[in-house]
Amino acid sequence: MNRTHAGTLSLLRGGSGAPFVLLHPLALAGELWRPLAARLDRFDVLTVDLRGHGESEWDGEPFSIEDMAAxxxxxxxxxxxxxxxxxxxxxxxxxxxxxxxxxxxxxxxLVLADTTAWYGENAATAWAERAGKAAETARPDQLPFQLDRWFSPGFRESGPDEVDRVCEIFLHTDSRVHAAASVAMGALDARPLLPSISANTLVLAGEHDYATPPSMAGDLANAIPGATLEILPGLRHLSLVERPGLVTMIRRFLENV
Structure with a gap:
C-alpha cells in the first residue's frame, strides 16, 4: 500500500477495483488495517488516518465525530x-x-464493527474521565486497560506479534488527540441519522465486547433500514484484528450488494 495525502487526511491505498474505505478505532491509525487490506486485493482499499491520528493533520482545536465525517x-x-x-x-x-x-x-x-451511535446518558462524564486519563497517563501505562478491552485472553497469548503491532500504533498516537477524540465520543449521538442510511449495512459485534456490547449493535441493526446483524463468538472489541479471516464474510457481503 502507498501513502497518500488528500486534503487534511493521510491514507494508505492499494489494490484495484471498487473503492473500499476502512476507518480505525480511537487512538490507532489506518496502519491497523494493513493485514486485513492485504486480503482485499480485489478492491481499491483506502485505510484512512482520522483527524490527528497517524499522519493526518490536526490544529489542536476541539472537534466532533461529525467533523471527522466532514x-x-x-x-x-x-x-x-x-x-x-x-x-x-x-x-x-x-x-x-x-x-x-x-x-x-x-x-x-456499509460495515459497522464493534461500534455504537450513542454511549448513553452518562457518556459525556464517562468519556471526559477517559480523556483526562489519556492526557495525563504515560502511554505505556494505558496499555493494560486497552489490551483487556481489545483482545480475548486467548489471543493475547496466541498472537503476541499482532498484539505488539497494535500496541505500537497506540503508543505513537498523540495523547492530546486521544483526549480530544474521547471528548468527541462522549458528545456523540448519531441516532437521528441512522434512518437516513440507505446503504446495504452489515453490523458486527464481538460476543464479549464490553466496550460496545452486542446490545448496542442490536440497536444499530434495528435503526438502520434493512441492516443485518452478526454476533461474533468469543471476540472482544477489535474483532476484525483478532480474527482477520472474517474478511471472507465482509468480501462476500460487498460482492453480493
Whole structure:
C-alpha cells in the first residue's frame, strides 16, 4: 500500500477495483488495517488516518465525530470518489455511520464493527474521565486497560506479534488527540441519522465486547433500514484484528450488494 495525502487526511491505498474505505478505532491509525487490506486485493482499499491520528493533520482545536465525517467527505472529493463502500470499527464505525447518514448517496455498502451511535446518558462524564486519563497517563501505562478491552485472553497469548503491532500504533498516537477524540465520543449521538442510511449495512459485534456490547449493535441493526446483524463468538472489541479471516464474510457481503 502507498501513502497518500488528500486534503487534511493521510491514507494508505492499494489494490484495484471498487473503492473500499476502512476507518480505525480511537487512538490507532489506518496502519491497523494493513493485514486485513492485504486480503482485499480485489478492491481499491483506502485505510484512512482520522483527524490527528497517524499522519493526518490536526490544529489542536476541539472537534466532533461529525467533523471527522466532514474530513472524510473532503478527502473523497479530492480523490474524485463519489461513491464508496465503507467499513468502520469502534470510533471509526461512529464516523462511518455519521458519514453514511449525512451523505447517503455516497455509500454503496456499509460495515459497522464493534461500534455504537450513542454511549448513553452518562457518556459525556464517562468519556471526559477517559480523556483526562489519556492526557495525563504515560502511554505505556494505558496499555493494560486497552489490551483487556481489545483482545480475548486467548489471543493475547496466541498472537503476541499482532498484539505488539497494535500496541505500537497506540503508543505513537498523540495523547492530546486521544483526549480530544474521547471528548468527541462522549458528545456523540448519531441516532437521528441512522434512518437516513440507505446503504446495504452489515453490523458486527464481538460476543464479549464490553466496550460496545452486542446490545448496542442490536440497536444499530434495528435503526438502520434493512441492516443485518452478526454476533461474533468469543471476540472482544477489535474483532476484525483478532480474527482477520472474517474478511471472507465482509468480501462476500460487498460482492453480493
Amino acid at each position: 474530513d472524510l467527505a473532503g478527502t473523497l472529493d479530492v480523490l474524485g470518489l463519489d461513491e464508496i463502500s465503507l467499513l468502520g470499527m469502534s470510533m471509526g464505525g461512529s464516523v462511518a455511520m455519521t458519514f453514511a447518514g449525512k451523505y447517503p448517496d455516497r455509500v454503496r455498502s
